[in-house]
Amino acid sequence: MTSFSKYYFEGLKKFVLVEAGLSNIAPADCKTVEAYILEKTKQRVSETTLKRIYGFAYSKFNPSMFTLNTLARYCDYEGWDDFCKKQEAESVKQTTTAVDWDLLKINAGKITSFTLQALKNKTGIPYTQTIRRQFIDDHFAAFLQGDYTATVIAAPAGYGKTVALCHWVDEKLQQNNNDIILFFSSNALMNVFLSGRDINDWMLGLLGYSIEEDIVALLDLKQRKEGRFFLIVDGVDEHMFKNDQFQLVLNQLVDIFSFYQSHDWFKLILTMRSSTWINYHHTIEMGQSPWFEGFFSTLDQPSNVPLFSIQEIKELCLKINPAMQNYIAVNVAENFNHPLYFQFYYKEHKKNFSLDDIDHVSVYELISNFILNKVYMGQYSADKIYVIQAIVEQMDFGADIFEAPKLSLINLIKHYNHAYFELLSIGFIREQNFSSDFEYKASVEFSNNHFLEFSIARYLLQKNTNLFNIDLITTINRYFNGERKLSVLKWCIIYAIKSGQRESFQLLSQTRLTTKEKSDLILFLGDLLEKEFSTLKDTESLVQYFKQDCGDELFDYLFGLEFVNNDYGKTLHTLLKFELSDKKRILVYTALATLSVVRLEMNKLEEYLKILSNFGAVSYYEFPLSPLKCLNTLYQYLKYGIINKDFFKELTRFYFRPPLHLEKSTSNDLIFLISAHVLKICNEPLKTLRFVSTLETHYRPVGNSTCVYDFFIKLIKTEEYLTLGLVKKAIILNFELDEAYKKEEEAFTPLMLTLLNGVKIMVSFNSRQLALMNDSLEEWANAIINETDYKLLKVYMLAFLLRNQYAIKSPPERVYKHISYIFLKTMSESGLRADIFLRQNSIAS
Structure with missing residues (x-):
């Protein structure tokens, strides 16, 4: 009886497809093929067995002799022995015929087409709906133009290496040239060990030639007509093999490369994970060998596959x-x-x-879904969770060490070998080896920050008996900062929501976050609470949670002028779902109305003003200044160009006779800052500065800190100084703001940064720093024009540029025509009059 031969078995698989009338096979076709075999042979080869045979399901063992005989009979042979003998005779016959490039191309094309189809069937998004990636065209253009024999496409799991490569191979096959592409995945390399053959010999066998033939002699023919031979192996990763097997595969691939590197027609292309390249590039590159590495970003995470643009x-x-x-x-x-x-x-x-x-919130939901399906469910789930916790346990948060020494985990890896390699294979963790001459340094780390931060959050919660309390907040404050701190906190908040610990949200005021981080968290909370509120019918505890006032600390935490942007409205509307006091509801609608002003949405502003007017006069006694009167004044000016003197009289009374005690609060910050901006309607800078001076004396003194309130006050003073011609004072304040930004960029939200850039432009005009104005004007104008979140600031700055054209000796006419067009278009779309901005005073002469 003939022993199992992987080479002949691959041929039998092709014969089965031909007999079934299939050019390629998909998982759904296996059921059809099962029926065909049963009908013809009266013997059954199950759909599951066929899926294992064609690579759609994992198989540890060779097919049984019954399966081999049945498939051979289906293809009109007496059995497996008969099939092997006839194929061997055919092979001998082929070796006596002349080999040529065209025949080689046909044979390689069959293998490549099969590989392509198998890989296409495995894509998460249907292959026909995926896109070509520009990076891979750029990569291969540089590779093929240079004096290189081999290249690597390296990136972490899930970056789309294989799909991008399939598109390139597809396009290459459609080109009418003499190039040959032999493309297979690393799964096929397992056949080398099952058949006991060398990769080079095995490759020749796949192409239909005997192992005695020399491929150099085969390929170095005149018939080649300048054609190139591309050997492409996808997914050359260590987790796919046992350690000794992977090293053997790598050695044989390097041998092939070394053998053919002097032939310019031979090109070797490998794809692998970044961690594999890090661990084995010293073996692959071999010093000054002609490898094209591509566009690697950093040493610790080499990748030449960019994320989606x-x-x-x-x-x-x-x-x-x-x-x-x-x-x-x-x-x-x-x-x-x-x-x-x-x-x-x-x-x-x-x-x-x-x-x-x-x-x-969406990306967190996606990560949760991935972890549920790949880690928490299925075989070895409990072991995988234990391994993850053990890896986190080895980290040193205080020293910013977020990896675990492999030596410290070696016993755990041996004990939970299946779970560990499952985590490696799904790309949840990876191994890194940075050993040097005198030090062994191999580590285990999570494959991306999302997986890392999720695992840290679960570890901290588990150590804290799964409670979201002040102890957990203190731990997060102590060990983390920046984006990592914010992400860990978000995962903990998600857990608190899901486990019914919503009362703990009051503790968020204890988190030490920068203004920008706080803004990010607020938008996240708005989306999270909105989604939870939409499922109230299923969550009785959440119903009760919203049937109460939002605590003062949490309310103040979610509230502030600096957070105003398109997404902030969702957070404010979520606050309205609580049973708020009248004062808090007025404040929320005031913030929503302010957001409408900034976006020049006059219809929404009218709606919010109507709502605010429905509150009784008594409700406004709690405020030092009426937010309703303030917003009404702004609305009348923007809509009709009318100046409501009643509110300005109220402001005059305020700064001549301020209240004896003004509580320092987020709500008062908002009211005073809006009022100060509205005062600018009068175009009387001294009046505005007098009001600000009263606030500095009786409310909050303005210092040199990056406090948000201080920022807005300094901004207002800078512009008023410019209007008065006190340019030196304006420059000093602008310098302080600029220095604060340089020292702590994270303290500036998008709104604050937009305002800061606007004032910089004004100061440049007023200080006559115009040497490069012609060069910078278009850049500034484009930055302003492209600003979509803050339309009020956009038209305000465009009007400023239009009013001050004379400040530049030879302003580009084309640029100013465009500025004028965009300004008038925006004002028209908002239903506003252009003259209310254009009639403002110009800069001091």
Whole structure:
């Protein structure tokens, strides 16, 4: 009886497909093939067995002799022995015929087509809906133009290496040239060990030639006609093999490379994970060998596969759903530019794909879903959780060490070997080896920050008996900062929501976050609470949670002028779902009205003013100044150009006779800052400065800190000094603001940064620092024009540029025409009069 031969078995698989009338096979076809075999042979080869045979299901063992005989009979042979003998005879016959490049191309094309089909069937998003990636064209263009024999496409798991490569191979096959592509995945390399053959010999066997033939002699023919031979191996990663097997595969690939590197027609292309490249690049590169590495970013995370660009996200969305009209916001896209996360989102929404539901919580939901399916469910789930906790246990948060020494985990790895390698294979963790001559340094770390921060959050909660309390907040404050702190905190908040610990949200005021981080967290909370509120019918505890006033500390934490942007409205509306006091409801509607002003949404402003007017006069006694009168004054001016003197009389009384005691609070900050801005309508800088001086004396003194309130007050004073011609004072304040930004960028929200840039432009005009004005004007103008979140600031600055054209000796006419067009267009769309901005005083002469 003939022993099992992987080479002949691959041939038999092709014969089965031909007999079944299939050019390629998909998982769904296995059921059909099972029926065909049963009908013809009266013997059954199950659908599951066929899926194992064709690589759609994992198989540890070779097919049984019964299966081999049945498949051979289906292909009109007497059995497996008969099939092998006839194939061997055919092989001998082929070796006596002349080999040529065209025949080689045909044989390689069959293998490549099979590999492509198998890989396409495994894509998370249907392959026909995926897109070509520009980076891979750029990579291969540089590789093929240079004097290189081999290249590597390296990136972490889930970056889309394989899909991008498939598109490139597809396009290459469609080109009418003499190039040959032999493409297979690392799964196929396991056949080397099952057959006991060398990769080079095995490759020749796949192409239909005997192992005695020399491939150099075969390929170095005149018939080649300048054609090149591309050997492409996808997924050369250590987790796919046992340690000794992977090293053997790598050695044989390096041998092939070394043997052919002097032949310019031979090109070797490998794809692998970044961690594999880090651990083995010293073996692969071999000193000064002609390897093209690509565009590696950093030493600790080499990758020449970029994440999706905004344009690629749009293109992919249209490919999936051509009817889509709305696209993802840029700030949210930063989380969805990861191909793996986009794939998760597609799986959840493939029936009616749209980006309308994407918000600041979505990426966390996707990660949770991935961890549920890949870690918490299935075989070895408890072991995997234990391994994850053990890895986190080895980290030193205080020293910013977020990896675990492999030596410290060696016993655990041996004991939980299956769980450990499962985590490696799904890309949840990775191994890194940075050993040097005198030190062994191998570590285990999480494959990306999302997995790391999730695991840290679960570890901290578990150590804190799963309670979201002050002890947990204190621990997070002590050990973390920046984006990592914010993300760990978000995971803990999600857990608190899911476990009914919502009362603990009052503790958020104890988190030490920068203003920008706090803004991010507030938007996240708004989206999270909104989603939870939408499922009230299923969550009785949440119903009770919203049937109460929002605590003062939490309310103040979520409230502030600095947070105003397009997404902040959702957070404010979420606050309204609580049973708030009249004072808090007035403040929320005041903030919503302010947001409408900044966005020049006059219809919404009218709605909020009507709501605010429905509160009784008594409700406004708690405020030092009436927010309703303040906003009404602003509305009348913007809409009709009317100056309501009643409110300004109230402001005059305030700064001549201020209250004896003014409580320092977030709500009072908001009221005073809005009032100070409204005072500028009068175009009397001294009046505004007098009001600000009263606030500094009786409310909050303004210092040199990066306090948000101080920032807005200094901004107002800077502009009023410019109007008065006190340019030196304005420059000093502008310098203080600029220095504060340089020292602590994270303290500035998008609104604050937009305002700061606007004042910089004004100071430059007034201080006559115009030497480079012609060069910078267009850049400034474009930055202002492209500002979509803050339309009021946009038209205010465009009007400033239009009023001060004379400040530049030769202003570019083209630029000013464009500025004028955008200004008038924006004002018209908002239903406002242009003259209310254009009639303001110009800069001091």
